[in-house]
Amino acid sequence: MSHPAHAHAHERCNTASCEVCDMRHYTFCSVLEGKELSQLAAIVHREDIDQHRFLFQEGDAAHEVFNILDGTVKLYKSLPDGRTQITGFLFPGDFLGLSTKGDYSYSAEAITDVRVCRFQRRDLNVMFKDYPKLVDRLLGIASDELAAAQEQMLLLGRKTAQERILSFLHVMSERARRRGQPVSSLNLTMSRADIADYLGLTIETVSRTLTKLREKGIIKLPRPQEVVLAEGYDLAAAAEGDA
Amino acid sequence: MSHPAHAHAHERCNTASCEVCDMRHYTFCSVLEGKELSQLAAIVHREDIDQHRFLFQEGDAAHEVFNILDGTVKLYKSLPDGRTQITGFLFPGDFLGLSTKGDYSYSAEAITDVRVCRFQRRDLNVMFKDYPKLVDRLLGIASDELAAAQEQMLLLGRKTAQERILSFLHVMSERARRRGQPVSSLNLTMSRADIADYLGLTIETVSRTLTKLREKGIIKLPRPQEVVLAEGYDLAAAAEGDA
């Protein structure tokens, strides 16, 4: 499992117009406007990345940062014997690539076909000088991610399998709600194996727990990738053990 | 367990001199010098906080940030039924209090008597305007914390009890090394219960695992709080399952 190449994927349409980008209200772009967005457009590279390819791998020199435009990305760390912990799933509007030590401390892999904005740290640093509000915004993003990471530590350290699954469904549904997407029916773009590696469980336990929730009438599973949430069920409370 | 008061602890020596502070080379202070440090000294409040008191609790309005000068602080989140996950231990030179949503998303409690620098967010925001390098530094700190959080997720999701304990000892010993402290003998300022809540284990498992490591000759335990590491043992590798 050595570097399967930095995805020389289909680089098309590099002349991006950040000014009319649907995602400009998310990630760090949201603090920029007008001329500032044009400046950003001058340094961004848009790129398609095929499913299963890496944006980067743990240990790579951290020269770039990314915004996700479309698709799903997983971030993860692994142990020498292959045990893997997914530390987060990224969706359109999410940002990744921060690093201080010069190397990425985790791997980022496309789990669907993905479209990204790619920036050179070097180019972006110039803009950070000109627009300190960009750094403010990045600090806000990092701070939010830290809060999410702490929530995930609570899940991994102390929650039961059922609470983990319910927490996962709750977070996914909250995200859909914030993005104005249908909230009762979730489209899971990741496999059971990825869910297991995210929740610190095995594939079998994820599958069994979902089946149990279906039998209790808490969810429906029309297809493995689609979860329909029962209305009037307090997912947030159940995810915290308030059964 | 409602708010046991924001520690009206012994406020003494408020006329701090950041210019000669031992800790000024750590946390965000490290990017400031001369006159800038004087400006910082004008807004800082030094304070002693007794063991078992809170710096703040989850849900409190996040008006303040802190640097630890002396002692040990634990950060944690809890579930309604009392299950607790400690997300980090803080020692002299560490920073805490970042928040975006206006409320702290976790609790911070002194597990020894503690001495801190307390800043009002409001006061600090003024300095952030004047010195953008402060925000840069904070972003660096947040980014490091994020990397540590991801490492902890790997531990909580995928490591065995023995690997967790070895990882913990490794991190503690690395920190001691970086601070120029004796590295072979660790002084644990936290209880077995705190270690358990940090590693997602029970007190009994922590104790048993330490005993097993002692029997294998990997550590000595002269006193419950003191761990002596065997020389020539590759802690880093063992903590990753490379037995």
Next chain:
DNA sequence: GGTTCAAATTGATTTGGATCAATCCGCCCA
């Protein structure tokens, strides 16, 4: 329509760490 193959589900059994239950130890203080 049949074949292939990976993903998901379901079933049987095992097990690492939790839980329940005594001690043990050191420290404080009368």
Next chain:
DNA sequence: TGGGCGGATTGATCCAAATCAATTTGAACC
């Protein structure tokens, strides 16, 4: 000097989730 007490250790038993082992499902392809 001995009793009380909280923290730590050790022992016995249990159980939730892992592991091992078949199916089942469904999409892709001929």
